[in-house]
Amino acid sequence: MVPILEVKDLTKSYGPLVAVNDVSFAIRPGICFGLLGPNGAGKTTTLEVIENILAPTSGDILYKGQPRSATFKNEVGIQFQQTSLLAMLTVWETLQVFKALYDETENLDRLIERCQLQEFKHQRHENLSGGQRQRFLLALALVNRPQLLFLDEPSTGLDPQARRNLWDIVNAIKASGKTIILTTHYMEEAQQLCDEVAIMDHGRIIARGAPEALIRTHCEGVTVVLPRGSFRQPLESLPLKVQEINGAVHIQTSNIDDCLKQLLSDQVDLSDMSVHSPNLEHVFLNLTGRHLRD
Amino acid sequence: MHIKRIWIMFKARNWEFFRDRASFGWNFLFPFLLVAGFGILFGGRGHTEYTIGVFPTAPDTMTVASLDLPEAFKETRFLQFVGFTSHTEAMEKLRHHKVDLVIRTGPPPHQYWINESSPKGYLAEKIFQASLTGEANPSLLHKEKIHTAEIRYIDWLFPGILAMNMMFSALWGVGYIVVRYRKNGALRRLKATPLTAFEYLSAQMLSRLFLLMFTLLVVWFGCDLIFHFHVEGSVGDIFVLFFLGSLSLTSMGLVLAARGTSEEFTTGTLNFISWPMMFLSEVWFSLEGAPGWVKHVAQAFPLTHLLTGIRKIMNDGAGLVDVLPEITILLLMTGTFLGLGAYLFSWDR
Numbered sequence: 001m002v003p004i005l006e007v008k009d010l011t012k013s014y015g016p017l018v019a020v021n022d023v024s025f026a027i028r029p030g031i032c033f034g035l036l037g038p039n040g041a042g043k044t045t046t047l048e049v050i051e052n053i054l055a056p057t058s059g060d061i062l063y064k065g066q067p068r069s070a071t072f073k074n075e076v077g078i079q080f081q082q083t084s085l086l087a088m089l090t091v092w093e094t095l096q097v098f099k100a101l102y103d104e105t106e107n108l109d110r111l112i113e114r115c116q117l118q119e120f121k122h123q124r125h126e127n128l129s130g131g132q133r134q135r136f137l138l139a140l141a142l143v144n145r146p147q148l149l150f151l152d153e154p155s156t157g158l159d160p161q162a163r164r165n166l167w168d169i170v171n172a173i174k175a176s177g178k179t180i181i182l183t184t185h186y187m188e189e190a191q192q193l194c195d196e197v198a199i200m201d202h203g204r205i206i207a208r209g210a211p212e213a214l215i216r217t218h219c220e221g222v223t224v225v226l227p228r229g230s231f232r233q234p235l236e237s238l239p240l241k242v243q244e245i246n247g248a249v250h251i252q253t254s255n256i257d258d259c260l261k262q263l264l265s266d267q268v269d270l271s272d273m274s275v276h277s278p279n280l281e282h283v284f285l286n287l288t289g290r291h292l293r294d
Numbered sequence: 295m296h297i298k299r300i301w302i303m304f305k306a307r308n309w310e311f312f313r314d315r316a317s318f319g320w321n322f323l324f325p326f327l328l329v330a331g332f333g334i335l336f337g338g339r340g341h342t343e344y345t346i347g348v349f350p351t352a353p354d355t356m357t358v359a360s361l362d363l364p365e366a367f368k369e370t371r372f373l374q375f376v377g378f379t380s381h382t383e384a385m386e387k388l389r390h391h392k393v394d395l396v397i398r399t400g401p402p403p404h405q406y407w408i409n410e411s412s413p414k415g416y417l418a419e420k421i422f423q424a425s426l427t428g429e430a431n432p433s434l435l436h437k438e439k440i441h442t443a444e445i446r447y448i449d450w451l452f453p454g455i456l457a458m459n460m461m462f463s464a465l466w467g468v469g470y471i472v473v474r475y476r477k478n479g480a481l482r483r484l485k486a487t488p489l490t491a492f493e494y495l496s497a498q499m500l501s502r503l504f505l506l507m508f509t510l511l512v513v514w515f516g517c518d519l520i521f522h523f524h525v526e527g528s529v530g531d532i533f534v535l536f537f538l539g540s541l542s543l544t545s546m547g548l549v550l551a552a553r554g555t556s557e558e559f560t561t562g563t564l565n566f567i568s569w570p571m572m573f574l575s576e577v578w579f580s581l582e583g584a585p586g587w588v589k590h591v592a593q594a595f596p597l598t599h600l601l602t603g604i605r606k607i608m609n610d611g612a613g614l615v616d617v618l619p620e621i622t623i624l625l626l627m628t629g630t631f632l633g634l635g636a637y638l639f640s641w642d643r
Binding site for chain 2: 051052053070073074078080082083084085086087088089093096097098100101102103
């Protein structure tokens, strides 16, 4: 099957700063592909080069096996991380404006309902709350019935309820067969929404695959977390796989019973202990030694 | 090019303008207040300085001392002497009330001309006569009269104020707004759609033209109800000139809007362009007595040609054919600005 999007050896530099460094990946139609990484990893720049907002320094981008043509803008929908819109317009009027810019478009009433904007359609878009605004921006990205949808940090700044609400909408879009590329620094978001992720750091892709496969490959068992103060001895003396991160000790183990026995025999204070199943955050941690949100 | 896209962007910009009550109201109130203020201040009368046209003399090199005129007259305060190479040129200015008195330089009897409908001309004549011997001496003078309708200062000033308002509205309404949209990322969002730069800029320009002409109509007829302006030519012709001036000034705004993301820098640039244009394009006062280089600089501004054309129609009764040079220059400037604006335009830089 021809990938809907193929990125080959993409590099984007700003003078001496290399924001995206030799990035390559291909995306199958109908999946949700996530670019995961901390702030400044190069996710948004990668996305904006693909979207044709920025020009690449080098590399190729193929859409349906061909270089992007004039129809590309008609067939993709984009939700920017930060954007402004034409001032003084209502939600409905702004959707009307954007609808008029495209050849093939969605029914606005249906779109409003899908993005749960019925109550706010006659409200000025400047007055929307964070969650309402993100749903409105999503509606704008969907106005042209895109085959490929770009979502750049769609849930940043939202409260947990609003975030879950947005995920439900994105999952519904995904179920309709559209291909989605999203960037996020929330591992939970990537795990909830993405069929495949590429983890970026310092402009490079450091790991790629399905979230479960990445976790299986890069993490073993569970992670035991304890405050550094719980240990009397130097961490190097412990016969365990240990990492100290921001004052907390992370111990990865495939056998929790043996691990706990060892900690008890070393007289470690377990009163503040927590145990975590591995997730993409741990994948990133294991690969870089840093948290995603450091 | 899609007309549908231009139309929706045109409508969106107009919605924004009409809903921004403060700036919408100010666009009407500002010119009205200026006209009202000057109407009260000057009460329909002109300047208090007298302009004396002298010929034949080289305008650029003329000095008052070199003029062959009575010494007492040359030394009189509040007189400004303006040189003309020919009688025809000087009479043209007298007819248009741009000078108050015209004198042929040379030995007595001094030949002079006044416009009978000019109150300032009458007073300038009295000063001239008194400067000869302390009282009028008919043997030293040869008087000629012409008569053209009196032009009140307010009649002369009114088109200037409208054009100035138009200039500010065109430059800020396009230049500043587009830069603001570029800075806040709204243009970047539009760049992601199939909308082309040409379509976007056309919509901005058409919207501003529509708003300018609408404002102009309301202010013109509103002020005319109160001040009863005297229009020698056709009001329709005046509006044709205003339309061409709007086109030219809006295009100039597009050049300023083509690049940049700093509102502060754009404000500085807009001020740098609009203030000299306001003072050198004869909005407030005639440049008749100004140095030659100032008049040359003024020719670079579309506002100068717009006002020259409009005043020819309004004050002198000229038709569109008579103002063809001004129309041509405005169209040429529009073409140049549009080409430059389209060439330089960037959605995000």
